[in-house]
Amino acid sequence: MKIDEYLETLPENLLSGEDVQLPEKSLREIFKFVELGKEDVFYHLGCGNEKGIEIAKKEFQVKKATGIDNNCEKIENAKKNLKEKQIQAEVKCQDVLDSDISDATVILFWFTDENITNQMLKKFEGLNSDTKIITIWGPLPDCIPDKVNFPYIINKVPFKKAKNMQEQLLAIFGVKCVDFVTAWEFAERYTKAIGSSEIKNDRFLTIIQTLVIWINAKKLGVACGDEIPESIQTYIKLMKMNFDIDFEPMLKE
Known part of the structure:
Protein backbone atom coordinates (compact mmCIF):
# COMPACT_ATOMS: atom_id res chain seq x y z
CA MET A 1 0.00 0.00 0.00
CA LYS A 2 1.40 3.41 -0.96
CA ILE A 3 1.62 5.98 1.84
CA ASP A 4 -0.96 8.26 0.19
CA GLU A 5 -3.38 5.33 -0.05
CA TYR A 6 -2.81 4.53 3.63
CA LEU A 7 -3.35 8.13 4.70
CA GLU A 8 -6.71 8.10 2.95
CA THR A 9 -7.83 5.28 5.30
CA LEU A 10 -7.12 7.35 8.42
CA PRO A 11 -9.51 9.80 10.07
CA GLU A 12 -8.99 13.08 8.22
CA ASN A 13 -8.05 14.94 11.40
CA LEU A 14 -5.21 12.62 12.43
CA LEU A 15 -2.55 14.24 10.28
CA SER A 16 -4.18 17.55 9.43
CA GLY A 17 -5.17 18.49 12.96
CA GLU A 18 -8.58 19.65 11.75
CA ASP A 19 -11.36 19.18 14.29
CA VAL A 20 -8.77 18.23 16.91
CA GLN A 21 -9.26 20.09 20.16
CA LEU A 22 -5.92 21.42 21.35
CA PRO A 23 -5.04 20.46 24.93
CA GLU A 24 -5.23 23.32 27.40
CA LYS A 25 -1.49 23.11 27.99
CA SER A 26 -0.88 23.68 24.27
CA LEU A 27 -3.22 26.68 24.22
CA ARG A 28 -1.29 28.21 27.12
CA GLU A 29 2.01 27.52 25.33
CA ILE A 30 0.68 29.25 22.22
CA PHE A 31 -0.56 32.29 24.13
CA LYS A 32 2.73 32.68 26.00
CA PHE A 33 4.64 32.29 22.74
CA ALA A 162 9.30 33.32 0.54
CA LYS A 163 11.31 33.11 -2.67
CA ASN A 164 10.53 29.40 -2.87
CA MET A 165 9.48 26.39 -0.79
CA GLN A 166 13.07 25.62 0.10
CA GLU A 167 13.52 29.00 1.76
CA GLN A 168 10.23 28.61 3.61
CA LEU A 169 11.05 25.09 4.87
CA LEU A 170 14.50 26.01 6.16
CA ALA A 171 13.08 29.11 7.87
CA ILE A 172 10.59 26.93 9.76
CA PHE A 173 13.24 24.49 10.97
CA GLY A 174 15.95 27.08 11.49
CA VAL A 175 18.64 24.87 9.96
CA LYS A 176 20.83 24.87 6.84
CA CYS A 177 19.65 21.38 5.91
CA VAL A 178 17.26 18.74 7.29
CA ASP A 179 18.71 15.53 8.71
CA PHE A 180 17.00 12.63 10.50
CA VAL A 181 17.43 14.18 13.94
CA THR A 182 15.78 17.43 12.84
CA ALA A 183 12.91 15.58 11.16
CA TRP A 184 12.30 13.41 14.25
CA GLU A 185 12.53 16.31 16.70
CA PHE A 186 10.02 18.44 14.83
CA ALA A 187 7.65 15.53 14.19
CA GLU A 188 7.72 14.69 17.90
CA ARG A 189 7.01 18.30 18.87
CA TYR A 190 3.92 18.29 16.69
CA THR A 191 2.68 14.98 18.10
CA LYS A 192 3.11 16.20 21.67
CA ALA A 193 1.33 19.47 20.88
CA ILE A 194 -1.85 17.90 19.53
CA GLY A 195 -1.85 15.32 22.34
CA SER A 196 -3.20 11.79 22.55
CA SER A 197 -4.29 9.34 25.22
CA GLU A 198 -2.51 6.53 23.38
CA ILE A 199 1.28 6.82 23.61
CA LYS A 200 1.80 4.07 21.02
CA ASN A 201 -0.35 6.03 18.56
CA ASP A 202 1.76 9.12 19.26
CA ARG A 203 4.93 7.22 18.36
CA PHE A 204 3.33 5.83 15.20
CA LEU A 205 2.28 9.32 14.13
CA THR A 206 5.76 10.67 14.94
CA ILE A 207 7.39 8.05 12.71
CA ILE A 208 5.06 8.87 9.82
CA GLN A 209 5.57 12.61 10.23
CA THR A 210 9.36 12.13 10.46
CA LEU A 211 9.42 10.27 7.16
CA VAL A 212 7.15 12.82 5.50
CA ILE A 213 9.33 15.74 6.70
CA TRP A 214 12.61 14.15 5.61
CA ILE A 215 11.33 12.89 2.25
CA ASN A 216 9.81 16.28 1.41
CA ALA A 217 13.11 17.93 2.36
CA LYS A 218 14.93 15.46 0.12
CA LYS A 219 12.62 16.20 -2.81
CA LEU A 220 13.13 19.94 -2.32
CA GLY A 221 16.92 19.51 -2.23
CA VAL A 222 17.36 20.67 1.38
CA ALA A 223 18.08 17.32 3.07
CA CYS A 224 21.58 16.89 4.50
CA GLY A 225 23.73 14.80 2.19
CA ASP A 226 22.91 12.78 -0.92
CA GLU A 227 22.40 9.43 0.79
CA ILE A 228 19.30 8.22 2.62
CA PRO A 229 20.19 8.06 6.35
CA GLU A 230 20.22 4.59 7.89
CA SER A 231 17.49 5.59 10.38
CA ILE A 232 15.20 6.71 7.55
CA GLN A 233 15.86 3.46 5.67
CA THR A 234 15.05 1.48 8.83
CA TYR A 235 11.72 3.22 9.39
CA ILE A 236 10.77 2.88 5.73
CA LYS A 237 11.41 -0.88 5.96
CA LEU A 238 9.56 -1.10 9.30
CA MET A 239 6.50 0.59 7.84
CA LYS A 240 6.57 -1.70 4.80
CA MET A 241 7.14 -4.97 6.68
CA ASN A 242 4.95 -4.40 9.74
CA PHE A 243 2.16 -2.22 8.39
CA ASP A 244 2.34 -2.67 4.60
CA ILE A 245 2.80 1.10 4.21
CA ASP A 246 5.11 1.94 1.34
CA PHE A 247 7.05 5.24 1.38
CA GLU A 248 9.20 4.30 -1.63
CA PRO A 249 6.91 5.96 -4.20
CA MET A 250 7.32 9.28 -2.37
CA LEU A 251 11.08 9.06 -2.87
CA LYS A 252 10.69 8.39 -6.57
CA GLU A 253 8.16 11.14 -7.35
Whole structure:
Protein backbone atom coordinates (compact mmCIF):
# COMPACT_ATOMS: atom_id res chain seq x y z
CA MET A 1 0.00 0.00 0.00
CA LYS A 2 1.40 3.41 -0.96
CA ILE A 3 1.62 5.98 1.84
CA ASP A 4 -0.96 8.26 0.19
CA GLU A 5 -3.38 5.33 -0.05
CA TYR A 6 -2.81 4.53 3.63
CA LEU A 7 -3.35 8.13 4.70
CA GLU A 8 -6.71 8.10 2.95
CA THR A 9 -7.83 5.28 5.30
CA LEU A 10 -7.12 7.35 8.42
CA PRO A 11 -9.51 9.80 10.07
CA GLU A 12 -8.99 13.08 8.22
CA ASN A 13 -8.05 14.94 11.40
CA LEU A 14 -5.21 12.62 12.43
CA LEU A 15 -2.55 14.24 10.28
CA SER A 16 -4.18 17.55 9.43
CA GLY A 17 -5.17 18.49 12.96
CA GLU A 18 -8.58 19.65 11.75
CA ASP A 19 -11.36 19.18 14.29
CA VAL A 20 -8.77 18.23 16.91
CA GLN A 21 -9.26 20.09 20.16
CA LEU A 22 -5.92 21.42 21.35
CA PRO A 23 -5.04 20.46 24.93
CA GLU A 24 -5.23 23.32 27.40
CA LYS A 25 -1.49 23.11 27.99
CA SER A 26 -0.88 23.68 24.27
CA LEU A 27 -3.22 26.68 24.22
CA ARG A 28 -1.29 28.21 27.12
CA GLU A 29 2.01 27.52 25.33
CA ILE A 30 0.68 29.25 22.22
CA PHE A 31 -0.56 32.29 24.13
CA LYS A 32 2.73 32.68 26.00
CA PHE A 33 4.64 32.29 22.74
CA VAL A 34 2.61 35.02 21.02
CA GLU A 35 2.79 37.19 24.17
CA LEU A 36 -0.98 37.53 24.37
CA GLY A 37 -2.00 40.34 26.71
CA LYS A 38 -4.50 42.91 27.96
CA GLU A 39 -4.37 45.11 24.86
CA ASP A 40 -5.07 42.27 22.43
CA VAL A 41 -8.20 41.50 20.44
CA PHE A 42 -8.06 37.73 20.01
CA TYR A 43 -9.85 35.52 17.50
CA HIS A 44 -9.80 31.71 17.48
CA LEU A 45 -10.86 30.61 14.00
CA GLY A 46 -12.14 27.04 14.01
CA CYS A 47 -12.40 27.14 17.80
CA GLY A 48 -14.57 24.04 18.28
CA ASN A 49 -15.13 24.44 22.00
CA GLU A 50 -14.70 27.48 24.24
CA LYS A 51 -11.41 26.53 25.91
CA GLY A 52 -9.14 28.78 23.85
CA ILE A 53 -11.46 31.74 24.31
CA GLU A 54 -11.85 31.04 28.03
CA ILE A 55 -8.11 30.84 28.67
CA ALA A 56 -7.38 33.94 26.55
CA LYS A 57 -9.96 35.98 28.45
CA LYS A 58 -9.60 34.60 31.97
CA GLU A 59 -5.87 33.93 32.25
CA PHE A 60 -4.36 36.32 29.70
CA GLN A 61 -7.01 39.01 30.23
CA VAL A 62 -7.34 40.04 26.59
CA LYS A 63 -9.46 43.07 25.76
CA LYS A 64 -11.75 40.97 23.56
CA ALA A 65 -11.95 37.25 22.72
CA THR A 66 -14.04 35.75 19.93
CA GLY A 67 -14.34 32.16 18.75
CA ILE A 68 -15.68 31.25 15.30
CA ASP A 69 -16.65 27.79 14.08
CA ASN A 70 -19.15 26.43 11.54
CA ASN A 71 -20.22 23.61 13.87
CA CYS A 72 -23.33 25.14 15.42
CA GLU A 73 -23.78 22.34 17.95
CA LYS A 74 -20.33 22.94 19.38
CA ILE A 75 -20.86 26.69 19.40
CA GLU A 76 -24.14 26.40 21.30
CA ASN A 77 -22.44 24.23 23.89
CA ALA A 78 -19.54 26.71 24.08
CA LYS A 79 -21.98 29.60 24.64
CA LYS A 80 -23.64 27.69 27.47
CA ASN A 81 -20.30 26.94 29.15
CA LEU A 82 -19.09 30.54 28.90
CA LYS A 83 -22.34 31.80 30.36
CA GLU A 84 -22.17 29.36 33.28
CA LYS A 85 -18.61 30.44 34.00
CA GLN A 86 -19.59 34.11 33.64
CA ILE A 87 -16.86 34.77 31.09
CA GLN A 88 -17.44 37.83 28.91
CA ALA A 89 -16.47 36.47 25.50
CA GLU A 90 -18.23 35.70 22.23
CA VAL A 91 -18.50 32.56 20.13
CA LYS A 92 -20.17 32.52 16.73
CA CYS A 93 -21.46 29.81 14.43
CA GLN A 94 -20.11 31.11 11.16
CA ASP A 95 -17.93 30.25 8.18
CA VAL A 96 -14.50 31.77 8.82
CA LEU A 97 -14.49 33.03 5.24
CA ASP A 98 -17.46 35.24 6.08
CA SER A 99 -16.18 36.42 9.45
CA ASP A 100 -15.40 40.02 10.34
CA ILE A 101 -11.97 39.96 11.98
CA SER A 102 -10.95 43.49 11.05
CA ASP A 103 -10.17 44.53 14.65
CA ALA A 104 -7.96 41.52 15.41
CA THR A 105 -4.46 41.84 16.83
CA VAL A 106 -3.91 38.09 17.37
CA ILE A 107 -5.53 35.20 15.45
CA LEU A 108 -5.20 31.45 16.02
CA PHE A 109 -5.80 29.77 12.66
CA TRP A 110 -5.41 26.00 12.26
CA PHE A 111 -6.68 24.93 8.84
CA THR A 112 -5.03 22.76 6.18
CA ASP A 113 -7.62 23.05 3.40
CA GLU A 114 -5.69 24.85 0.65
CA ASN A 115 -8.80 26.62 -0.63
CA ILE A 116 -9.57 28.05 2.81
CA THR A 117 -6.00 29.05 3.61
CA ASN A 118 -5.53 30.83 0.29
CA GLN A 119 -8.75 32.79 0.70
CA MET A 120 -7.99 33.63 4.31
CA LEU A 121 -4.48 34.76 3.35
CA LYS A 122 -6.01 37.53 1.22
CA LYS A 123 -8.23 38.47 4.14
CA PHE A 124 -5.31 38.49 6.58
CA GLU A 125 -3.26 40.71 4.27
CA GLY A 126 -5.85 43.46 4.72
CA LEU A 127 -5.58 43.49 8.52
CA ASN A 128 -3.82 46.14 10.58
CA SER A 129 -0.03 46.15 10.55
CA ASP A 130 1.59 43.90 13.20
CA THR A 131 -1.46 41.64 13.52
CA LYS A 132 -0.15 38.18 14.43
CA ILE A 133 -1.48 35.00 12.81
CA ILE A 134 -0.62 31.80 14.69
CA THR A 135 -0.61 28.57 12.71
CA ILE A 136 0.35 25.02 13.68
CA TRP A 137 2.77 22.77 11.74
CA GLY A 138 3.04 25.01 8.67
CA PRO A 139 3.13 28.79 8.06
CA LEU A 140 0.73 30.69 5.85
CA PRO A 141 1.11 29.86 2.13
CA ASP A 142 4.30 31.22 0.54
CA CYS A 143 5.20 33.16 3.70
CA ILE A 144 8.37 33.31 5.79
CA PRO A 145 7.53 32.97 9.50
CA ASP A 146 8.36 35.88 11.79
CA LYS A 147 8.78 33.61 14.79
CA VAL A 148 8.80 29.84 15.32
CA ASN A 149 8.46 27.61 18.37
CA PHE A 150 7.58 24.51 16.41
CA PRO A 151 4.90 23.41 15.83
CA TYR A 152 3.64 26.93 16.61
CA ILE A 153 4.37 29.53 13.94
CA ILE A 154 3.71 33.27 13.83
CA ASN A 155 3.27 35.28 10.63
CA LYS A 156 2.90 39.01 11.15
CA VAL A 157 1.17 41.55 8.86
CA PRO A 158 2.60 42.64 6.43
CA PHE A 159 3.76 39.15 5.49
CA LYS A 160 7.26 38.32 4.32
CA LYS A 161 7.02 36.32 1.11
CA ALA A 162 9.30 33.32 0.54
CA LYS A 163 11.31 33.11 -2.67
CA ASN A 164 10.53 29.40 -2.87
CA MET A 165 9.48 26.39 -0.79
CA GLN A 166 13.07 25.62 0.10
CA GLU A 167 13.52 29.00 1.76
CA GLN A 168 10.23 28.61 3.61
CA LEU A 169 11.05 25.09 4.87
CA LEU A 170 14.50 26.01 6.16
CA ALA A 171 13.08 29.11 7.87
CA ILE A 172 10.59 26.93 9.76
CA PHE A 173 13.24 24.49 10.97
CA GLY A 174 15.95 27.08 11.49
CA VAL A 175 18.64 24.87 9.96
CA LYS A 176 20.83 24.87 6.84
CA CYS A 177 19.65 21.38 5.91
CA VAL A 178 17.26 18.74 7.29
CA ASP A 179 18.71 15.53 8.71
CA PHE A 180 17.00 12.63 10.50
CA VAL A 181 17.43 14.18 13.94
CA THR A 182 15.78 17.43 12.84
CA ALA A 183 12.91 15.58 11.16
CA TRP A 184 12.30 13.41 14.25
CA GLU A 185 12.53 16.31 16.70
CA PHE A 186 10.02 18.44 14.83
CA ALA A 187 7.65 15.53 14.19
CA GLU A 188 7.72 14.69 17.90
CA ARG A 189 7.01 18.30 18.87
CA TYR A 190 3.92 18.29 16.69
CA THR A 191 2.68 14.98 18.10
CA LYS A 192 3.11 16.20 21.67
CA ALA A 193 1.33 19.47 20.88
CA ILE A 194 -1.85 17.90 19.53
CA GLY A 195 -1.85 15.32 22.34
CA SER A 196 -3.20 11.79 22.55
CA SER A 197 -4.29 9.34 25.22
CA GLU A 198 -2.51 6.53 23.38
CA ILE A 199 1.28 6.82 23.61
CA LYS A 200 1.80 4.07 21.02
CA ASN A 201 -0.35 6.03 18.56
CA ASP A 202 1.76 9.12 19.26
CA ARG A 203 4.93 7.22 18.36
CA PHE A 204 3.33 5.83 15.20
CA LEU A 205 2.28 9.32 14.13
CA THR A 206 5.76 10.67 14.94
CA ILE A 207 7.39 8.05 12.71
CA ILE A 208 5.06 8.87 9.82
CA GLN A 209 5.57 12.61 10.23
CA THR A 210 9.36 12.13 10.46
CA LEU A 211 9.42 10.27 7.16
CA VAL A 212 7.15 12.82 5.50
CA ILE A 213 9.33 15.74 6.70
CA TRP A 214 12.61 14.15 5.61
CA ILE A 215 11.33 12.89 2.25
CA ASN A 216 9.81 16.28 1.41
CA ALA A 217 13.11 17.93 2.36
CA LYS A 218 14.93 15.46 0.12
CA LYS A 219 12.62 16.20 -2.81
CA LEU A 220 13.13 19.94 -2.32
CA GLY A 221 16.92 19.51 -2.23
CA VAL A 222 17.36 20.67 1.38
CA ALA A 223 18.08 17.32 3.07
CA CYS A 224 21.58 16.89 4.50
CA GLY A 225 23.73 14.80 2.19
CA ASP A 226 22.91 12.78 -0.92
CA GLU A 227 22.40 9.43 0.79
CA ILE A 228 19.30 8.22 2.62
CA PRO A 229 20.19 8.06 6.35
CA GLU A 230 20.22 4.59 7.89
CA SER A 231 17.49 5.59 10.38
CA ILE A 232 15.20 6.71 7.55
CA GLN A 233 15.86 3.46 5.67
CA THR A 234 15.05 1.48 8.83
CA TYR A 235 11.72 3.22 9.39
CA ILE A 236 10.77 2.88 5.73
CA LYS A 237 11.41 -0.88 5.96
CA LEU A 238 9.56 -1.10 9.30
CA MET A 239 6.50 0.59 7.84
CA LYS A 240 6.57 -1.70 4.80
CA MET A 241 7.14 -4.97 6.68
CA ASN A 242 4.95 -4.40 9.74
CA PHE A 243 2.16 -2.22 8.39
CA ASP A 244 2.34 -2.67 4.60
CA ILE A 245 2.80 1.10 4.21
CA ASP A 246 5.11 1.94 1.34
CA PHE A 247 7.05 5.24 1.38
CA GLU A 248 9.20 4.30 -1.63
CA PRO A 249 6.91 5.96 -4.20
CA MET A 250 7.32 9.28 -2.37
CA LEU A 251 11.08 9.06 -2.87
CA LYS A 252 10.69 8.39 -6.57
CA GLU A 253 8.16 11.14 -7.35
